[in-house]
Amino acid sequence: MVDTQHSAEKSEERLRDAERTRAELLEVATEVFSEQGYSGARVDEIAERTRTTKRMIYYYFGGKEGLYLAVLEAAYRRIREAEQGLHADHLAPVDAVRRIAELTFDHHHDHPGFIRLVSVENIHNGQHLGKVESLRDLGTPAVSLLDDVLARGRASGELRGDVDAVDVHMLISSYCVFQVANAATFGFLFGRDMLAPDVRERHRRILGDIVVGWLSA
Amino acid sequence: MVDTQHSAEKSEERLRDAERTRAELLEVATEVFSEQGYSGARVDEIAERTRTTKRMIYYYFGGKEGLYLAVLEAAYRRIREAEQGLHADHLAPVDAVRRIAELTFDHHHDHPGFIRLVSVENIHNGQHLGKVESLRDLGTPAVSLLDDVLARGRASGELRGDVDAVDVHMLISSYCVFQVANAATFGFLFGRDMLAPDVRERHRRILGDIVVGWLSA
Amino acid sequence: MVDTQHSAEKSEERLRDAERTRAELLEVATEVFSEQGYSGARVDEIAERTRTTKRMIYYYFGGKEGLYLAVLEAAYRRIREAEQGLHADHLAPVDAVRRIAELTFDHHHDHPGFIRLVSVENIHNGQHLGKVESLRDLGTPAVSLLDDVLARGRASGELRGDVDAVDVHMLISSYCVFQVANAATFGFLFGRDMLAPDVRERHRRILGDIVVGWLSA
Amino acid sequence: MVDTQHSAEKSEERLRDAERTRAELLEVATEVFSEQGYSGARVDEIAERTRTTKRMIYYYFGGKEGLYLAVLEAAYRRIREAEQGLHADHLAPVDAVRRIAELTFDHHHDHPGFIRLVSVENIHNGQHLGKVESLRDLGTPAVSLLDDVLARGRASGELRGDVDAVDVHMLISSYCVFQVANAATFGFLFGRDMLAPDVRERHRRILGDIVVGWLSA
DNA sequence: GATGAATGAGCCTTCATTCAT
DNA sequence: AATGAATGAAGGCTCATTCAT
Numbered sequence: 001m002v003d004t005q006h007s008a009e010k011s012e013e014r015l016r017d018a019e020r021t022r023a024e025l026l027e028v029a030t031e032v033f034s035e036q037g038y039s040g041a042r043v044d045e046i047a048e049r050t051r052t053t054k055r056m057i058y059y060y061f062g063g064k065e066g067l068y069l070a071v072l073e074a075a076y077r078r079i080r081e082a083e084q085g086l087h088a089d090h091l092a093p094v095d096a097v098r099r100i101a102e103l104t105f106d107h108h109h110d111h112p113g114f115i116r117l118v119s120v121e122n123i124h125n126g127q128h129l130g131k132v133e134s135l136r137d138l139g140t141p142a143v144s145l146l147d148d149v150l151a152r153g154r155a156s157g158e159l160r161g162d163v164d165a166v167d168v169h170m171l172i173s174s175y176c177v178f179q180v181a182n183a184a185t186f187g188f189l190f191g192r193d194m195l196a197p198d199v200r201e202r203h204r205r206i207l208g209d210i211v212v213g214w215l216s217a
Numbered sequence: 218m219v220d221t222q223h224s225a226e227k228s229e230e231r232l233r234d235a236e237r238t239r240a241e242l243l244e245v246a247t248e249v250f251s252e253q254g255y256s257g258a259r260v261d262e263i264a265e266r267t268r269t270t271k272r273m274i275y276y277y278f279g280g281k282e283g284l285y286l287a288v289l290e291a292a293y294r295r296i297r298e299a300e301q302g303l304h305a306d307h308l309a310p311v312d313a314v315r316r317i318a319e320l321t322f323d324h325h326h327d328h329p330g331f332i333r334l335v336s337v338e339n340i341h342n343g344q345h346l347g348k349v350e351s352l353r354d355l356g357t358p359a360v361s362l363l364d365d366v367l368a369r370g371r372a373s374g375e376l377r378g379d380v381d382a383v384d385v386h387m388l389i390s391s392y393c394v395f396q397v398a399n400a401a402t403f404g405f406l407f408g409r410d411m412l413a414p415d416v417r418e419r420h421r422r423i424l425g426d427i428v429v430g431w432l433s434a
Numbered sequence: 435m436v437d438t439q440h441s442a443e444k445s446e447e448r449l450r451d452a453e454r455t456r457a458e459l460l461e462v463a464t465e466v467f468s469e470q471g472y473s474g475a476r477v478d479e480i481a482e483r484t485r486t487t488k489r490m491i492y493y494y495f496g497g498k499e500g501l502y503l504a505v506l507e508a509a510y511r512r513i514r515e516a517e518q519g520l521h522a523d524h525l526a527p528v529d530a531v532r533r534i535a536e537l538t539f540d541h542h543h544d545h546p547g548f549i550r551l552v553s554v555e556n557i558h559n560g561q562h563l564g565k566v567e568s569l570r571d572l573g574t575p576a577v578s579l580l581d582d583v584l585a586r587g588r589a590s591g592e593l594r595g596d597v598d599a600v601d602v603h604m605l606i607s608s609y610c611v612f613q614v615a616n617a618a619t620f621g622f623l624f625g626r627d628m629l630a631p632d633v634r635e636r637h638r639r640i641l642g643d644i645v646v647g648w649l650s651a
Numbered sequence: 652m653v654d655t656q657h658s659a660e661k662s663e664e665r666l667r668d669a670e671r672t673r674a675e676l677l678e679v680a681t682e683v684f685s686e687q688g689y690s691g692a693r694v695d696e697i698a699e700r701t702r703t704t705k706r707m708i709y710y711y712f713g714g715k716e717g718l719y720l721a722v723l724e725a726a727y728r729r730i731r732e733a734e735q736g737l738h739a740d741h742l743a744p745v746d747a748v749r750r751i752a753e754l755t756f757d758h759h760h761d762h763p764g765f766i767r768l769v770s771v772e773n774i775h776n777g778q779h780l781g782k783v784e785s786l787r788d789l790g791t792p793a794v795s796l797l798d799d800v801l802a803r804g805r806a807s808g809e810l811r812g813d814v815d816a817v818d819v820h821m822l823i824s825s826y827c828v829f830q831v832a833n834a835a836t837f838g839f840l841f842g843r844d845m846l847a848p849d850v851r852e853r854h855r856r857i858l859g860d861i862v863v864g865w866l867s868a
Numbered sequence: 869g870a871t872g873a874a875t876g877a878g879c880c881t882t883c884a885t886t887c888a889t
Numbered sequence: 890a891a892t893g894a895a896t897g898a899a900g901g902c903t904c905a906t907t908c909a910t
Contacts, residue, residue, distance in 0.1 A: 040257075044899085044900075052875095055874080055877095059875080064901065120254075123253075123254050123257075123336060125401045126402050126405050129405055130405060135406075137406075138406055166407055170403065173399075173403070175388065178394060181339055181398070182390075184338070186387065188343050190386075206388075213430050214427045260884060269891095270891095271885095281885090471689070471775075472691065474688070474691075478905090487871070487872080492905090497906075557691075557770055559835045560836050560838070560839050563839055600843065607829065607837070608825045608829035609826070612824065612828060613825075615773055616769065618773045618775075619769055621777070622781060637818075637821075644822060648860065693878090703896095706882095707896080715879095
């Protein structure tokens with residue numbers, strides 16, 4: 001009896017270890033892939049930054065591509081969860097729009113690894129993304145939130161009614177992604193440190209101004 | 218005398234050949250680097266798509282990195298030349314602003330290879346860009362053009378006076394770069410073909426609206 | 435009592451399951467080893483073609499080599515049993531000799547897997563065969579049958595008396611093994627399909643002719 | 652002038668080195684493949700037994716399979732050359748037939764590596780052999796020699812006229828290949844050392860007897 | 869008796885680069 | 890100026906096997 005309980009515990013413990021190993025691998029891989037790109041990333045390096053061995057990458061993910069796919073999926077999933085945490089129904093339409101823009105802005109700044117990963121994936125023409133079934137219509141949450149706000153604004157007459165939510169989302173995304181994804185080259189060419197707190201703060205406000213300016217009736 | 222002339226001709230011919238070889242390598246390398254990224258690009262593949270051999274890459278550019286640097290420099294130089302061709306002083310400030318936005322938009326759409334190259338460079342934190350002396354303050358032309366227009370607009374009262382030209386440039390760049398650089402992932406997630414002519418046309422108009430909306434007094 | 439009976443039944447059932455599992459592994463392994471050779475055979479593949487797991491190979495046979503040894507032993511044992519089924523004492527010596535040759539011929543054609551296995555073992559210099567105690571003087575049955583016929587023939591004056599039974603067996607074996615073991619290369623080089631029914635039939639008759647021709651007084 | 656000559660010499664020297672390296676690789680690979688089979692052979696081991704490095708295998712042969720193909724081709728080519736050295740037109744048909752059998756016998760005994768290679772290739776169903784264009788109708792020489800002798804014998808009435816040369820070749824090949832290819836297992840099962848000089852001598856004579864016995868009118 | 873999880877060692881291959889005229 | 894031959898170092902992956910119940 002004691003033994004049974006004991007092995008049950010041990011078994012659970014191992015499962016937890018397995019899960020932890022998988023998670024660690026995923027975390028490190030996210031870093032490495034976003035730092036070096038897909039081809040630049042080295043399976044050896046990923047393993048070395050971990051407590052496990054390279055062998056486990058093949059055991060858990062089947063190979064380098066499988067690991068990359070898993071990284072991609074996990075990253076997008078995290079984003080979706082964050083987006084689902086957004087709420088703006090308690091705010092007036094104009095404020096809500098600014099709020100969404102600003103929170104999206106912050107979210108991008110706070111997750112540069114994800115943004116870089118998206119860049120990497122785009123370099124490869126999104127060929128991997130298409131393979132991950134679970135990522136089909138992942139875009140919906142963010143857009144439907146905007147959709148609601150735009151509808152409220154149109155009803156109240158505070159926001160113009162001829163703008164598509166996806167277009168608004170694209171404007172916000174463009175601006176936010178650029179901050180992070182092109183920080184290096186834009187910063188170099190125009191001598192502007194995109195990540196400096198005061199710069200970030202100004203850019204954040206500007207984005208709000210632009211979006212509100214565009215959508216206000 | 219005849220001989221001298223003869224060898225002078227031969228020498229010139231050779232130089233022209235050399236120049237052609239260099240140019241061909243550069244052209245092919247631009248393609249390959251922008252398609253596969255820095256690490257993903259294969260020196261062998263670049264050479265194979267050329268009439269020369271791999272050895273010439275080392276002869277002319279010193280190595281893979283040297284070739285990439287040369288590609289980067291040539292690409293940025295071409296962009297600058299294009300920007301210097303922009304003229305808007307014959308237009309009213311509001312029209313000029315829209316014009317600049319739209320031409321920038323077209324320019325990005327028409328040079329996806331360059332945009333991808335910039336993405337690649339950002340993946341590597343712009344570490345190569347910084348090495349190319351000749352690219353210091355390459356940003357100036359585009360911004361000074363905007364600066365002029367903003368000044369004219371402020372003077373005439375048609376444009377607001379509290380906006381920085383670099384911020385305007387960043388807004389335009391963000392939007393335009395996103396169109397090309399993130400076409401794959403955004404297209405996948407929102408089922409929108411960013412390169413389709415009608416979509417492109419709508420996005421182009423929207424950008425103009427946003428910029429004009431933001432800057433109008 | 436009921437319980438004891440119950441567990442006895444269960445135990446038997448389990449043994450039967452165990453035997454079935456062992457047998458299945460052996461059967462599949464015979465196929466795989468004869469198709470791919472010793473090194474070419476994959477423990478994973480053998481297990482996958484089975485209802486059990488790879489782990490069982492280690493449980494029942496100790497490892498890849500143990501499994502191979504078991505395959506070898508089982509294969510040779512089956513052959514011996516087949517040879518013991520041969521009877522020729524009711525035939526006249528000359529007919530008996532032809533009969534043995536033809537039956538051996540058929541047996542080889544009908545068990546290509548075994549012949550291939552022998553090839554595999556020879557590639558490895560018979561190093562495994564020597565380890566299987568139970569296979570010592572496995573050759574006896576076939577040869578002693580020939581011995582009897584040769585003795586009868588010598589006595590009756592129908593067969594020459596200066597030929598060793600092992601030499602006869604070797605001639606027959608050579609010819610029969612070659613049909614199967616070298617079908618691919620010989621067939622390729624001479625454009626002859628060794629396994630086609632009519633070719634097989636002719637070869638069979640030729641073998642009989644050769645053996646009878648050699649041994650006839 | 653001196654320099655030119657000097658570099659011409661050096662260049663030739665290098666080519667000779669290259670040729671030697673290639674040849675050495677081929678020789679060692681022939682050994683290793685025939686000893687361990689295709690899958691069992693290790694690229695590392697082949698390289699280690701050489702003065703060059705593993706890298707050269709890829710440089711010269713493209714990979715493991717390319718090396719194996721080259722080994723196969725070279726081996727068969729050598730055999731063909733040996734067969735073309737056979738001459739029997741100065742002997743009476745019966746003697747010629749025995750001569751061919753005996754020389755073939757010796758040739759097999761003296762080139763066990765080749766025989767083993769053929770076994771290896773048959774384990775893989777001759778799938779590589781078929782890829783080597785240059786080995787199409789390689790069988791011809793040996794058979795046409797036999798064809799001539801058989802024709803002479805038929806004309807003189809010394810040999811029977813109803814036997815196909817390929818069938819004769821197959822008989823001889825079967826017997827000779829078996830000596831070498833199955834030496835291990837046959838030797839083990841019947842306690843006979845196939846490679847012992849006296850055994851070899853007896854087998855040689857027996858083959859001659861069998862062939863002559865079969866073909867004599 | 870039976871098993872899922874984990875793994876060390878080694879495999880084949882490819883990369884960017886240099887040698888030697 | 891131009892080049893064919895050669896190569897060291899590392900890369901991704903797969904093998905048979907053992908651990909720990």
